[in-house]
Amino acid sequence: MGIGKSWALTFTTRITMIFGALGILALLVASVYAARTSQVQLNTEISNTLEQRQRTVQSLIENRLDVLNTYLDVASFNYSFASLITDDTDTFGLSTDMSLMFQDSESAAMLDLFFLLSPEGRLIFDGGMPLYDSEYILNQIDSPILYTTKWRQTGIDQRVALVRATPIFDPSTIQLKGYMVAGLAIGQNRYFIQHLLRAADVDHITLYSADGNPLVSATRSDRLESIVGLHISEQDDESDSHYLQQPLSLFNEPTDIHVSISLSSDRFLSQAGQFVRSFLLLSGIFLGLLIFAAWLLHLSHSHAIARLLKFIDQTQKGVKGVKFEGTGITEYNQVGKAMQHMVDDLNVAATVFESGEGMIVADMNCTILRVNPAFTRITGYEANEVMRNHLTSIKIKDDKIDFDAIKKTLLHQGVWQDEIWSKRKSGDRFLQWTSISAVFNGQNKSIVNYVVTLLDVTDRKEAEIRIRQLAFYDQLTMLPNRQLLMERLEHAMERSQRSKKFGAILYLDLDDFKTLNDTRGHHIGDQLLKQVAERLSACVRRVDTVARLGGDEFIVLLEDMGDAHEPAGVLVESLCQKILESLCKPYKFGNLEHFNTLSIGVTLFIGKDESMEELLKQADLAMYQAKAAGRNTYRFFDPAMQVKVTEHATLARELRLCVQQEGFHLVYQPQVDAMGQLFGAEVLLRWQHPEKGFISPVEFIPIAEDTGLIIPIGDWVIEQSCQQLAKWHENEATRDLILAVNISPKQFQQDDFVDKLLESIHKHNFDPATLKLEITESMLLDDVNETVAKISTLKEHKISFSLDDFGTGYSSLSYLKRLPLDQLKIDKSFVTEMSQDKHHADIAKTIVSLAKSMELSVIAEGVETEEQLNMLESFGCCAFQGYYFSRPLTLNDFTQRYL
Secondary structure, eight states, X not given: OOTTOTTOBOHHHHHHHHHHHHTOHHHHHHHHHHHHHHHHHHHHHHHHHHHHHHHHHHHHHHHHHHHHHHHHHHHHHOHHHHGGGSTTOOHHHHHHHHXXXXXXXXXXXXXXXXXXXXXXXXXXXXXXXXXXXXXXHHHHOSOGGGGSSSOEEEOOGGGOEEEEEEEEEOTTTOOEEEEEEEEEEOTTOHHHHHHHHHHHTOSEEEEEOTTSOEEEEEEEOSSOEEEESSSOOOOSOGGGEEEEEEXXXXXXXXXXXXXXXXXXXXXXXXXXXXXXXXXXXXXXXXXXXXXXHHHHHHHHHHXXXXXXXXXXXXXXXXXXXXXXXXXXXXXXXXXXXXXXXXHHHHHHHHXXXXXSSEEEEEETTOBEEEEOHHHHHHHOOOHHHHTTSBGGGSOBOOTTOOHHHHHHHHHHHSEEEEEEEXXXXXXXXXXXXXXXXXXXXXXXXXXXXXXXXXXXXXHHHHHHHHHHHHHHBOTTTOOBOHHHHHHHXXXXXXXXXXXXXXXXXXXXXXTTHHHHHHHHOHHHHHHHHHHHHHHHHHHSOTTSEEEEEETTEEEEEXXXXXXXXXXXXXXXXXXXXXXXXXXXXXXXXXXXXXXXXXXXXXXXXXXXXXXXXXXXXXXXHHHHHHHHTTSSSEXXXXXXXXXXXXXXXXXXXXXXXXXXXXXXXXXXXXXEETTOOEEEEEEEEEEEXXXXXEEOHHHHHHHHHHHTTHHHHHHHHHHHHHHHHHHHHHSTTTTTOEEEEEOOHHHHTSTTHHHHHHHHHHHHTOOGGGEEEEEEGGGGGSOHHHHHHHHHHHHTTTOEEEEEEETSSOOOHHHHHHSOOSEEEEOHHHHHXXXXXXXXXXXXXXXXXXXXXXXXXXXXXXXXXXXXXXXHHHHTOOEEOSTTTOOOBOHHHHHHHHO
């Protein structure tokens, strides 16, 4: 019989024919409808009755809380309780009166919890019933004010209660004097649960906590109500009662308390009897018809089922090419077709499963269900050794594998794949390419299976590594070769283009390397090249590149050397010296000791202005200049750069020596007011070189900043200034002179700056108000909060602060408002150009106005002419310093002229 025969009957058609022939379909439908209607009506009446009793219980609890609300509100406005705020009122006595007032009411039993609290939450009086632990409830109240707006639940287990507080204020001052707290105990309250049982007219009631533990329950019996405080009363027969459990909602707000009520089935006997009689009559008729219909259906479906079972049996036995035969019933035909498709798919899957790649099928819990022969061939594990085990039982020896991360990836993407190191059963490690696919449930998108595919790629990976080494690395030293160097140089130039930072190329050539090869042999030369490569690699950073071009020539590629030309050159020079020191140490080849020198050529680059070939050519030329200079040295491609770097290094060494020998001296530039009267001076640092003469601070201060010498120099200046202020403090005429000292940002950022300064002031014992520290705007670019904290600490000791060079840097009003300054200083550049440039004059005028608006003093530096002085005075500036009044003077000249 074919699958697609047109005369095949559907299951629903045959049912219709059977019940139509019997002529009882109408009777059956009517009987079922009558029985169902009776049952629905009975269930509806029971449900409505239970919900009505449940609402009654909720209303009873809300009514009880409403009464307590009324008492609390009346008590809060009661004159007697208002008098609680007076000093002569006996709190204990008044609290007792309030308790008696509650007890006089009809609902006295509801006063389970009642106590008075101080404004801080301390218990003043406990008027609750002894049965209930008010102290426990009080410990659960974080703050009484949180309980003033509504009833809140406190406590756990059988000590759950609903609590509300009302504040008591002083009528005259509206000052809070305490809280009156009342509550309704839910747990342990047997009288209240008995009241609910009677008033709601239920057979059993239980109150539960949020975790399902019973708080209190009660059961109605023929003679009495049984109250159980800790456990739910057991029912003789649970089937004789109808239950309803719902969360308790008070005043339209949910609580953590659940209420369970039950009614005896005896209350619904009349309705149930009617239902039973109708049901028995109709079910008897229906049963007879059902037996007859089943017999007819058995005859029509037995043949179809037999064919379907035959197909299933052949499939289970693994018969290849089995085909499903039609049954004559559409539904069975559909099942057979679907099974035929699944069998075909399984045949294809089985063919794929037996492929050369190892495969594992696991369930949703990662338990291995099947493995193929390729898996056994790759790992050495037989199928019975891994079946029913977890996937992690397969030895994965790769610490980078995070199974939790893999699961997340599979859940979101469905596929994960990577190379991991695994271990065969024999213990041999091998690199396997692993791909894991997740099989999802088509309905809820949950994972039902995992399919793992693995392939041994150890040989292939080793071949790839070997090919890369041959292509990009020198086989003797294992350093990058010229090809890899050019790629990295190109990337370095592109990064330099984006970051605007300098890079450098060092071209290194071993001196007299040919002589060593000719006298000792090429194998000794090879050993020397290996040791040179190791020493070079140890001298540079991990981000730098050391490459071998060939023979005895090496290249060092440096990146991120700073954004300024001269400092970058200084860093490169330091590295060259380090390389020379390292490579000039003796080399040992067995019993042979050999000394070797090298010449280094250096070129700096930024961006891609020069080609890679041009940069290598420049470094090569500089290397030959180093050889021409006597070898064992280095040279920069730019001669001017070489001179600058050398001068910078020389000046840094001499500056360090000057710090050690205290070769600096201080000068003082007077600061005067609008009347020309001296009120202080700014101390300035000077360096008189024994050979070069006077060296401007503009030259040596930046070097001191770069080398860190500014820290000891600044400490010396502060120490000298404190000594001078101590001497002025001893003289009545100079006691009030203010000395301004410039502070370097690096010096100010030291963690011990404040402590060292205060220690120096204490040591020399002078008035800190005569010390003024001048800071610059660049200090604001680092940690503003730390800067403000340090200034505030020093200002607490009366030290004043002036912001130097205001308007020339990163001036920000937001920073200026945060800094607790005392003075702004108009920079010399604005003062000098005021008479010729209106823009500079406007800036100076604005600074004066800004200082006045912020209640800061202002001083102008660099005043050299009377015209400048008059303009500044017209702007409102009242303090000055500059050559118009005096040049910086030595201490003796300053003393003779002004003191």
